[in-house]
Amino acid sequence: MPPSIVLRSSQLIANLDALRAHTAPAELMLVVKDDAYGLGAHWAAETAVHAGVRWIGTYDVGTALALREALGPETRLFAWATSADDEVAQAIRGDIDLGVGSMEYLERVIAAAERLGRNVRVHLKVDTGLHRNGIAPAEWAEAVRRTLGAERAGSVRLVGVWSHLAEASDAEDDAAQALFHIAVREAEELGALLEHTHLTASAATWERPELRGSLVRVGAFCYGVRSADGPEIAELAPVASLTAPVVAIDGDGVSVGIGSLDGLPSSLSGRVTVGTPAGARALLSIGLTSTRIASWAGAAVGDEVVLFGPGRTGESSPTTLAETIGTVGEEILTRLAPGIQRRATDEIVDRA
Structure with a gap:
């Protein structure tokens, strides 16, 4: 038998259940970037959707489009990487929610929607200090007004505001949250009717309930990969x-x-x-x-x-190995060769 990465669908579902119970009433988005950290985006997304998860975060448009074909029209797919115009057009045709973190990208998304005569759901990203993409606070009002103008014209729906946290310290995350709340309030005062706000990823989602919005984006913890040097979490186990x-x-x-x-x-x-x-x-x-x-x-x-x-x-767990050599569990998973067989050991149970 060749080397194998053995996947436990039942454990993924158990982790998703634990996360949803722990973070309610926020809704869970399963993040499958980097091919679900090397475990297989299709396996992870299909398992999650069968278990009742409604949101999948993909990072890139290409993965979102492939999953749209596999999952059907009901699942909400969120792609936030800044993409070329042809990919933007494909995303709009595929009914993908787009994360938009710059004025330049916003204009291209609006232009693509207008050319296609289609409506695209947009989540505006505000820079709250991490400087990993995101509209600067000084440009935020202009971006919101431009998006709402396109919404009135029928090419855009502003459905969310989001950002990333550094997760370097509680104080830095608190400061980021304060900037985030200011941006949300300003958007609403300008007329935005937001379906979702989302700020936290795995660690902050679990440990800092006061930082959660209505949607939480969780990748590593769903797969039982804890934070490097972080505590073991009894409710979550490696998949x-x-x-x-x-x-x-x-x-x-x-x-x-x-x-x-x-x-x-x-x-x-x-x-x-x-x-x-x-x-x-x-x-x-x-x-x-x-x-x-x-x-x-x-x-x-x-x-x-x-x-x-x-x-x-x-x-x-991968994190145990990673801590030994000064890295993170996600790296242990994502560096494994694509040619290693990935095989699931149990069936997916549809609970949607």
Whole structure:
């Protein structure tokens, strides 16, 4: 059996249920950027929609369009990357909600909608200090007025205001929230009838209820990937395991068929344990195409080793590995080669 990323749909649903219960009455948006952190955007989105999640955040328009075809017209899809004109036109035809964070992009979105004779839902992004895209406070009133003018002309619906938090400190997030509330209030005073406001991602959504708007954008926590150096959250668990078979036995070590060319960081060598049929064993070294593990009595070619995730005693999550080498769990997942098989182990239950 080749290396596999084993996906547990039931655990994803359990995480989504826990997040919705914890953050109600805010509505949950499952974020599937970077192909759902390497786990598969289609698998994650389809599982979530069958479980009753109505919003999917994709980052890019291309993923949103692919998911629109797979999910049908009822799901709300939100793409916030600034896109080329042809992609904007495709997004409008595909009924994608667009995040707009600059005056230049706003004008292009309006122009595309006017050319097509179509109406596009827009979420204006205000810069609250992170400077990761976003309309500057000095330009905010102008942007809102321009959007509302296009709304009266029938080409735009201003449905949301949003932003990103730095999540560097509570004080910085509090200051960002204050700027965000000012922007929302100004938009409403200018005549905007907003369906949603959204400010928080995973950590702030869970830990800072006072920062939540009516919609929360959650990626990593949905997949059971906690914040680096953050606390374990009992209600959330990893949805994926990385497994590989033993391909050779040599003295006091075994080799499994996955290596740095498959995306395993070689810096993990000699620093972590992995799960084997006999329990936790030291990961000795990572080569280009194989990884050497401390052996155990009765080890045999074909035995399954769990590099991370539930399944055997070893590493419990990508974040555990990531903390060892000074990075984040999302990086452990997203660097894994696309060619590694992704396979779901349980069926999706439709509860929508």
